[in-house]
Amino acid sequence: MTTPSGHERSGMDSSGMDSSGTEPTAKDPSVGRPPICEQPVGEARLLGGGAGRTSMTRRGLLGVGAVATVGLVATACASAPPEPKSEQRNREIGPKVTATDEDELAVVTTAAKLEYLAADTYRKSHEALDAGTVGPVPAAVAHYVRVAHDQHQAAEDRWNRVRTDSHHEAVNEPPEGLPDKVENMFSAAKRWQDLAELALLVEQTVADTYLEALPSLRSKDLIALAGSLQVIDQQHQATLYFVLGRYPVPDVFQQTDYAYRG
Amino acid sequence: MGRERGQRGGTGEASVDDDAAACLDELIVESRDLQSDAMRAARASIPDLVEVREARRGQPVDPSEARRFDEGRRALVRRLGLGAGGAAASGILGTTLATLLTRPAAADTPLDVRIMQTASSLEIVAINAYQIALGLPFIANGNPAVKKFAQTTMDQHSQHNKAFQSQARALGGPPQTAANPKYAKRVQQAQPTLKALPDVVELASTLEEVATNTYLSDLAMLTDTKSRSVMGSVMGVESQHLATLRSVGALLRAGKEELVKIPTDAVALPAAVGSVAFPEPFEPTTMASPPDEGAVR
Numbered sequence: 100m101t102t103p104s105g106h107e108r109s110g111m112d113s114s115g116m117d118s119s120g121t122e123p124t125a126k127d128p129s130v131g132r133p134p135i136c137e138q139p140v141g142e143a144r145l146l147g148g149g150a151g152r153t154s155m156t157r158r159g160l161l162g163v164g165a166v167a168t169v170g171l172v173a174t175a176c177a178s179a180p181p182e183p184k185s186e187q188r189n190r191e192i193g194p195k196v197t198a199t200d201e202d203e204l205a206v207v208t209t210a211a212k213l214e215y216l217a218a219d220t221y222r223k224s225h226e227a228l229d230a231g232t233v234g235p236v237p238a239a240v241a242h243y244v245r246v247a248h249d250q251h252q253a254a255e256d257r258w259n260r261v262r263t264d265s266h267h268e269a270v271n272e273p274p275e276g277l278p279d280k281v282e283n284m285f286s287a288a289k290r291w292q293d294l295a296e297l298a299l300l301v302e303q304t305v306a307d308t309y310l311e312a313l314p315s316l317r318s319k320d321l322i323a324l325a326g327s328l329q330v331i332d333q334q335h336q337a338t339l340y341f342v343l344g345r346y347p348v349p350d351v352f353q354q355t356d357y358a359y360r361g
Numbered sequence: 362m363g364r365e366r367g368q369r370g371g372t373g374e375a376s377v378d379d380d381a382a383a384c385l386d387e388l389i390v391e392s393r394d395l396q397s398d399a400m401r402a403a404r405a406s407i408p409d410l411v412e413v414r415e416a417r418r419g420q421p422v423d424p425s426e427a428r429r430f431d432e433g434r435r436a437l438v439r440r441l442g443l444g445a446g447g448a449a450a451s452g453i454l455g456t457t458l459a460t461l462l463t464r465p466a467a468a469d470t471p472l473d474v475r476i477m478q479t480a481s482s483l484e485i486v487a488i489n490a491y492q493i494a495l496g497l498p499f500i501a502n503g504n505p506a507v508k509k510f511a512q513t514t515m516d517q518h519s520q521h522n523k524a525f526q527s528q529a530r531a532l533g534g535p536p537q538t539a540a541n542p543k544y545a546k547r548v549q550q551a552q553p554t555l556k557a558l559p560d561v562v563e564l565a566s567t568l569e570e571v572a573t574n575t576y577l578s579d580l581a582m583l584t585d586t587k588s589r590s591v592m593g594s595v596m597g598v599e600s601q602h603l604a605t606l607r608s609v610g611a612l613l614r615a616g617k618e619e620l621v622k623i624p625t626d627a628v629a630l631p632a633a634v635g636s637v638a639f640p641e642p643f644e645p646t647t648m649a650s651p652p653d654e655g656a657v658r
Contacts, residue, residue: 239633
């Protein structure tokens with residue numbers, strides 16, 4: 100199965116991993132490389148001892164990142180048959196959705212910028228993990244960073260598609276006021292836990308912003324899109340809480356404390 | 362009208378002009394003819410209407426269609442002056458007509474209320490399911506993190522139910538106090554098969570996914586913005602219940618139950634735990650329950 104962002108899950112059973120708990124492999128359809136298969140070593144490999152590193156680009160992080168990823172390595176894996184291009188494109192594009200007025204367009208714009216910020220944060224995080232600047236990184240964390248990046252990239256693309264379908268240009272910048280805060284936290288990060296806390300903050304900001312926007316949206320399609328992404332971002336948080344050693348569902352009701360308000 | 366042509370009033374004096382009486386009689390005859398024709402046409406159309414009913418049976422109400430219908434009737438009430446304070450609102454006929462026209466479409470219960478009721482019904486199923494789970498020996502005496510999750514989640518669902526019930530009342534409808542019939546049956550059927558922790562996790566995952574998908578689907582159907590906020594707020598938490606269960610299920614299937622704990626050993630976690638909780642970049646509504654599924658009957 101291939102996600103709209105091009106990440107293909109292969110070598111995994113229905114649980115998401117094979118019985119040895121090994122590294123999921125990736126295939127980037129756009130690059131056309133085969134799945135990566137390595138022999139199991141039975142223990143975590145520290146960052147820096149792995150295969151050759153590649154430079155990251157904002158897109159397709161998962162496709163090139165798998166080689167340099169730390170962690171329990173994969174056994175020989177079987178890849179799922181590639182999804183037809185037409186199906187990929189249909190799911191990537193989705194139905195045409197437009198903003199009905201300037202207020203809704205403002206929400207769409209904010210959403211696109213927040214997703215840009217999230218994707219960029221994960222991209223930089225992965226580069227830091229890959230460069231070893233935050234020390235050893237658990238396999239689950241490295242894998243999370245790659246998948247989260249791809250998902251936020253897909254979300255950014257979707258919101259920008261709404262903008263272009265509404266006859267406006269796509270946005271490729273973060274919202275005002277947040278980049279400095281993110282950069283400060285990023286610069287201060289010494290361990291993977293620091294980057295995970297940064298990611299948690301970004302996810303809370305995006306998720307809470309979607310929740311806060313729901314009452315003001317009138318288009319059913321935009322409500323559905325915002326809600327859909329709110330779910331994913333809440334689930335990102337649950338995983339981050341878990342790897343950080345905290346209870347994954349801390350709230351009875353999701354709040355809007357972290358919502359971005361310009 | 363029952364009065365014969367030429368009948369006089371009680372005073373004995375001529376109260377209706379003969380020409381006017383003749384006109385009135387003609388109008389009465391014409392009216393009866395029109396009614397006969399109308400009844401004949403109505404009877405002839407009944408088979409077609411039955412066909413339409415059968416074709417639409419079981420189909421969910423189109424919320425936008427229901428909303429337009431309701432708005433159309435309210436607009437008609439205003440135009441006819443049947444609304445509050447309207448000149449035509451007085452009298453039995455006016456009052457009756459106003460009541461008929463202002464009654465919401467689709468089973469006389471607004472869609473938003475039915476959505477809240479169905480949400481409550483799903484929460485009640487979840488509460489019952491976690492209660493059953495906590496009564497199982499391998500949960501009650503098993504993994505402490507799992508037991509804590511079951512207890513906490515049950516409590517959270519209880520509060521979600523109260524919020525949905527409160528919102529149903531706020532919208533003018535009765536709260537739902539019964540479990541969703543479809544999923545209550547599913548839990549009942551699953552109960553004898555709950556032999557080990559993975560069985561419970563699988564059942565709970567299904568219920569949480571139904572709730573998440575249903576609430577996501579509901580967001581776009583709700584017209585009341587406060588209700589939408591409540592729904593979104595609860596949906597955010599159900600999402601995390603689902604994410605947690607997916608992660609736990611994956612660890613169990615990989616034979617890593619020892620990592621189901623808080624705090625966990627992050628270094629020992631299999632890589633795929635980093636993404637198993639969110640298999641898609643956009644949450645679908647595949648398992649969403651329709652608004653009427655758990656509505657008060």
